[in-house]
Amino acid sequence: MDLTKLPYHELIGIRRAEDPAALLFLHDEERLHNHLGTFHAFGHQNFRRLWLSNLVSSMSQTMQMTLLVWFVLERTDSPF
Numbered sequence: 768m769d770l771t772k773l774p775y776h777e778l779i780g781i782r783r784a785e786d787p788a789a790l791l792f793l794h795d796e797e798r799l800h801n802h803l804g805t806f807h808a809f810g811h812q813n814f815r816r817l818w819l820s821n822l823v824s825s826m827s828q829t830m831q832m833t834l835l836v837w838f839v840l841e842r843t844d845s846p847f
Contacts, residue, residue, distance in 0.1 A: 808814045840846060 809818070
């Protein structure tokens with residue numbers, strides 16, 4: 768079976784629903800994939816965890832640098 772000839776939705780196991788009412792019978796994960804479009808990667812729990820952990824890490828690094836600059840300013844009374 769040549770996988771390059773299959774439509775994308777068949778490769779990842781999503782059934783296309785021509786009738787909007789048929790979406791009610793799809794599993795939650797399949798329905799999530801159908802509605803996310805560009806952001807369908809967020810339908811995977813591991814990707815959401817990775818994205819969230821990177822977001823928290825980035826925010827904490829920004830807070831750390833801000834507090835370090837503030838600390839140096841307080842101690843030296845000089846912005847440079």
